[in-house]
Amino acid sequence: MTRSKAGLTAVAMTAVVGLVLTGCAQQSNQGVPGGDAAAQPAVGFPETEDFPETPGKPGGVFRLGISEPTAIDPFNAQESEGIGVTEALFTGLVQVEPDGEVVPGAATDWSANADCSVWTFNLAQGATFHNGEPVDAASFKRGWERAAAPESGSEVSYHLDVIQGYTEYQAGTATEITGVNATNPAQIAVTLAKPDCEYELRTNHPVYSPVPTVVGATTDTAYTDAPIGNGPFKLDGPWQHDTGIKLTRFDEYSVGEPAYLDGAEFTILPSANAAQLEYDGFVNGQFDWARMPPTLLKLARETYEPQGKWLSKIANGMNYLTVAGTKAPMDSADARKAVSLAIDRNAIVQGVLQGSTTPASSLVPSLFPDAYQKDVCGACRYDVEEAKRLAASAGLVPGTELSFQFNTGGGHEEWTAAVRQQLETNLGLKVTYTGLPFTDLLNNQGAPEATGIFRSAWGADYPTPGNFLIPLLATSSIGATPTEPVTGNNYGRYSNPEFDEFVLKASASQDEAERNELWKQAEKIAIGDDQALIPLWARQQFRLVATDKFANTNMNFNENPTLETITLK
Amino acid sequence: MTTLPPPTGGAPTETTDVVGPTRSPASPPTAAVPPKSRRPTGQFRDVWRRYRRNKLALIGLGIVGLLVFLAIFEPFLTPYSPFEQNLLNTTAPPGNGHVFGTDVLGRDMLSAVIYGAKLAVIVGVVTVLASLLVGVTLGAIAGFAGGAIDAVIARVTDTFLAFPLLIGAILIVRTFGAGILPVIVALAIFGWTTAARLMRGQTLALRENEYVEAARSIGATNSRILTRHILPNAIAPVLVYSFTSIGVVVVAMASLSYLGVGVPADIPEWGRMISQANAFLRVPGKSHLWVFPSLAIVLTTLGFAFVADGLRDALDPKLRGRD
């Protein structure tokens, strides 16, 4: 008896409580705490000045953390960690200063013929490899052919593909790359199959490094773990996989000034949480140069900027959304602009990305002051009314399905979730939101039946606006018919003959000012008028640097520390 | 492998970091709970009476009750929507209208924790139910049939037992994509083994009892014997174990989320919240990001473990001590 009565009471109580609570509405979770959101706060962290040049003195070991590189041998060095080691071990024909200026490297000077199809590089005399061998034209040709050989397994040899004879050599039908003339040891002459007036920039890529006569085969892991180079640093022991790489100064370096540092230590951290570990390592004094996870940027800046240890720089890349522009619903410029206008970049940068970048209003980044056009992307601001208007006129009505894909494991879950929410709230779209492994994402993007938008990022290989516009937007970069998967990098399949004409003219121009003008016109067509892709925010890099111990610690074009100039204070 | 009488102490576990169900420790076979001759209601009352005397068990029941309440009434209890992000107010400490503060996406932590309770209860209960279903069936069949069938089932059980839970779960989620269902499937697939072993041990012990012989002698079929006689009496330790394993499943789900494999990132789940707070561990003033979800996990496990302990003590008269 007591039992059932207790039971009934319990049920009744629950019902009452439930009814009472239903009456309580849920609060709204919007708005800036303690203030109104009318004033849009300034977004992004400003860039820091380059560290002042300090006269150097020998000594010191510079320590940093990286994730395991794919390769440090130039035949296959590809991501910035691998390149960071390779560029310390090897010096190519030219070098690029942190501000993008091209200066002599192993080549003292260079010139091209009238139509930029033949390039001649004069080599510095007396330079040697770490093992004492002289560096001459044959060393370069040897290195290029080693990477381009069909059995090399190189994933970056395509940087050499503009050289005449490369295709035949790669296919195995030729025994050398005929376009490279190394008969004169002091001079290397390159004939190009595709004329390129900015070719010298390409030679900055590590795959263009010279190699000594004792170079091992690319499958010889004993060699590729300890390659012999001609750069300001040499290896102190082989690469200890998943553990670390130790470099020491090459005292006989003659191409430029010898380095000041006694050596450098790269500790290899697991890629899953490398950024976090680098930061922790900096905080506990183990590392002198560190990245940090985006969530800690604000705190890191507040802590270390007053100490002068904060580095902030806009880098050579861009974060954007690829748009499948040949298929519904994104097959009209208005639809693409509507989506772009419906994304509140400021809020995402400020909130999710902790202010760690600057909202973009162009494709070509501000790193190229003479070609940069702020606001060339008119739709890169936040205007919900305009977005709705354009969406209506484009037939992008509420309820339309839009596919949005991104790659997992890159820390993009949160901001993509925010974008999705904005699109659903502002335009009423039904967003099918999917996270995939990176390779699958690329496959989906390039598939003939691809629709919708995809998270993308581009890191340029060469310091020129052309390396944004051409690979991403030129018709030649699709490399497939509409029924085949894309083989180039123009995943959106954007094709505009007017645009193609402008970039072609720019590539063929020897005059830098004229080139920049043409890049600008091309960008205006593709981004301003056609909205071929949706720029989101700049690629901005932040580092913590132990400036209390070291000076001249700048970040180079490949986002690595300038080891050759760093010195103890 | 060995015959498995019921566990007499603590919950068995696997000691990779993800605490998962594994083989129970063996101990001298205690008698199975003798069949009651009274009707079921009397039995329950007895058990309840013994259970009530255990303070910790009551506390545990309270906690479990609270969790179930939160899970059922979650839509009414959350002050904000647990999914609503406010990107201008991320990682705010408690105060300003947010009792537990906000998380890395600006979602209200209290609402997120409550939603996490709902997720924990659902995933925990469903996973354990699924494991029970498979495990009890297979274990009973193995124990009862014996011989070749037993050997095959035992080998299959061992294979799944030996396979590391974390790897298996990662493989399944990678194959089927992220989502609540793949997580449940992954945890259940590697969780049924201990229930099976327990059931098998119990069945083996009870198979030789007199009432089974008696039932057989009056012509009861095997399945009738299994369901009517053996199952009700064998189920007790399995049930006890299941309660503990609900807590274990919650921890396992959190560990999967920590590794990035688990429920999708935009769903508030305790383990995911802790892993998102990882970056802020050494930052002062941000401990609310991981303290609340951690407390939630600990409380949940405690609650279910206390209930399991109390149930075990209440069901097995021998362990009551001198009362």
Place this chain on the structure above:
Amino acid sequence: MGKFILRRAAQALLVIIGATLLVFLANFAFGDPFGSTGDRQVPPAIAAANRAAFGLDQPLPLQYLTYMGNLFTGDLGVDYNQNRPVIELLIETVPNTARLALVAIVIDIFIGVTAGIIAAVKRYSFADVLVTVVSTLAIGIPTFVIGFVLVATLSGVGPFPTVPRSFTVEVPWYTEVLLPAFALAIVDAAFVARLMRGSMLEVLRSDYIRTARAKGLSERKVIGKHALRNSMIPVITYIGVSLGGLLGGAIITEGIFQYPGVGYLLFRAIGANNAPVITAVVIFSVLAIVVLSLIVDILYAYLDPRIRLS
């Protein structure tokens, strides 16, 4: 006894084969390791060549048979990234994990058994409640939380090495192993304590203990000589299995402490979709668990004739 061992060993072998089949089948779930590098897609021809070099273009059953065949000759394949034989990777890391496992078990036994005995002997006392509550609490805290807190508070403090640290910093193995072993041992000790307590309680109520007391033996002798030995049996069983699991490598803990063991190897391999390494580590871990369970089974059968004869 010999027949028992043989029977069990044969069954263990079957289990190992079954588990390797499982993991091999699941390999395709890890996606194509050669398709892309960071932000760029690898030219398809080169990706295909790399795949062929690793035999990935063969049909799956053929791959499995080749792999199993190689397994018997000790060839575990070559990892995708560095072309290093996987067996070498294992040889480097297994001793570290073994040390970690053993130290963890020692801490485990020490804390867990002692706590369990105290709780059982002084039943219903404050000590008993304390042990029960703390052990249940410890089970509820996910190991990675314990790991984080330890790293956040104790890294670099006193004898404990700094985490993370530059790879050139030399750290003696006995300090490197302490924190991760402790993190692992806490949860395990909780289980051992509960197990010990329950087992001891049961034993203390049995007839032969009553006889021993009636004979006039001191309480210390009763507990130390008679009760302990018999109540340790389930604990030993549990610890054996636990050791097997630990030998398989504690992925998260080793990752948090950057401890160069098998779990760390697996952690990195999963991130890189490095199937040969994943397969090898899983097989090793299955092997460890199965072998240790086998040893425990044999030990137990030796101690308890009833099991042997079943």
